[in-house]
Amino acid sequence: AAWEREVRRSATPRRNGGLSVLVTGAAGFVGAHCSVALHARGDGVVGLDNFNAYYDVSLKRARSRLLLSSRGVVVLDADINDGALLERLFAAVPFTHVLHLAAQAGVRYAMKAPQAYVASNVAGLVGVFEAAARHADPQPAIVWASSSSVYGLNGETPFSEDHRTDRPASLYAATKKAGEAIAHAYNHIYGLSITGLRFFTVYGPWGRPDMAYFSFARAIVSGEPITLFADARRDFTYIDDVARGCLGALDTAGKSTGSKSGKKSGPAPLRVYNLGNTSPVAVTRMVAILEKLLGKKAHKRVVTMPSNGDVPFTHANVSHAARDFGYRPTTSLDVGLRHFVEWFVKYYKLDDIKSGSSNVLLAAGKTT
Numbered sequence: 591a592a593w594e595r596e597v598r599r600s601a602t603p604r605r606n607g608g609l610s611v612l613v614t615g616a617a618g619f620v621g622a623h624c625s626v627a628l629h630a631r632g633d634g635v636v637g638l639d640n641f642n643a644y645y646d647v648s649l650k651r652a653r654s655r656l657l658l659s660s661r662g663v664v665v666l667d668a669d670i671n672d673g674a675l676l677e678r679l680f681a682a683v684p685f686t687h688v689l690h691l692a693a694q695a696g697v698r699y700a701m702k703a704p705q706a707y708v709a710s711n712v713a714g715l716v717g718v719f720e721a722a723a724r725h726a727d728p729q730p731a732i733v734w735a736s737s738s739s740v741y742g743l744n745g746e747t748p749f750s751e752d753h754r755t756d757r758p759a760s761l762y763a764a765t766k767k768a769g770e771a772i773a774h775a776y777n778h779i780y781g782l783s784i785t786g787l788r789f790f791t792v793y794g795p796w797g798r799p800d801m802a803y804f805s806f807a808r809a810i811v812s813g814e815p816i817t818l819f820a821d822a823r824r825d826f827t828y829i830d831d832v833a834r835g836c837l838g839a840l841d842t843a844g845k846s847t848g849s850k851s852g853k854k855s856g857p858a859p860l861r862v863y864n865l866g867n868t869s870p871v872a873v874t875r876m877v878a879i880l881e882k883l884l885g886k887k888a889h890k891r892v893v894t895m896p897s898n899g900d901v902p903f904t905h906a907n908v909s910h911a912a913r914d915f916g917y918r919p920t921t922s923l924d925v926g927l928r929h930f931v932e933w934f935v936k937y938y939k940l941d942d943i944k945s946g947s948s949n950v951l952l953a954a955g956k957t958t
């Protein structure tokens with residue numbers, strides 16, 4: 591079929607020994623950047639995304655069109671809960687890897703739509719593991735996005751992978767923690783190679799409008815007040831550093847180790863890594879950098895942090911990722927936010943920030 595031909599073409603690497611990667615959540619922030627980076631080094635990429643309306647769908651469409659389709663990367667409009675589609679996809683294409691990033695992200699929205707988290711982060715994750723373990727031959731190695739939020743109310747910092755993760759502070763964190771347990775089961779039963787990546791507050795161009803740095807930039811431009819949590823500190827991690835980490839993890843995840851036709855070469859790996867920046871910054875300082883870059887003051891309201899699922903402090907120890915695939919974050923928050931603001935001003939056509947009027951920007955502000 592024409593569909594299968596297009597998908598196979600997109601999945602075919604353009605270099606010797608290149609990977610063939612299915613990227614779920616490819617129209618998302620991290621997924622779009624990773625797909626571009628994989629394609630740029632000659633790997634084959636097929637994207638998949640359901641383009642849901644959790645935040646501005648036109649931004650997802652723009653990432654998909656301008657960053658991926660324009661480079662010849664196919665992005666399927668599909669849901670990870672569509673088992674028949676995944677089965678057909680794995681039958682059509684011998685993917686070497688799956689980069690599974692599709693999920694319901696965001697900590698606070700869980701209080702509005704708890705079932706969305708269960709559907710994508712638990713049922714959907716099982717759908718992807720199930721299809722890769724049982725319907726792909728050979729099995730692809732899986733790299734998927736867990737989250738630093740699994741450390742929850744753990745007081746010990748910096749966070750290391752062996753710290754306790756049994757006290758999630760939000761349903762979002764609980765579904766990521768559940769995902770890590772599900773990964774263990776699929777690795778154990780089916781010999782699926784699975785690597786979980788715990789991302790720490792990823793930011794940058796083409797970012798997520800629901801995240802603080804983005805919504806604060808929007809509020810500063812449009813003159814709306816912002817609410818800051820006193821004492822909150824985050825290990826803000828620049829998107830290019832995270833994308834490099836994802837590619838490194840894919841490279842070490844290796845070729846398939848099991849196959850349903852029986853041959854196995856040793857136990858398949860099950861791994862988990864922090865991908866952070868290793869230098870937490872106060873959220874108040876993040877706002878000060880944005881004010882400087884935008885040339886406009888924020889109307890700030892500083893309150894104590896309510897129990898809405900946020901944790902006060904995150905800080906990654908990345909020594910395991912450094913040891914196993916040379917991960918080394920190199921972008922400071924000042925530099926990374928400068929790249930973000932340059933993109934933001936251009937994308938939303940904010941020629942005159944001081945006047946603050948941009949209909950495109952105001953429309954983008956409407957997140958679910």
Ligand code: NAD
Binds near residue numbers: 671
């Ligand atoms: P994002 O929301 O921009 O990307 C996720 C994409 O997945 C979206 O485009 C969405 O449409 C798609 N999607 C959601 N449910 C789907 C489904 N059922 N079927 C198909 N597609 C679906 O978020 P992001 O910031 O790019 O995050 C990527 C991954 O990293 C997520 O798993 C997220 O939980 C995790 N993560 C992100 C951060 C961060 O700071 N950005 C931090 C920790 C973990």
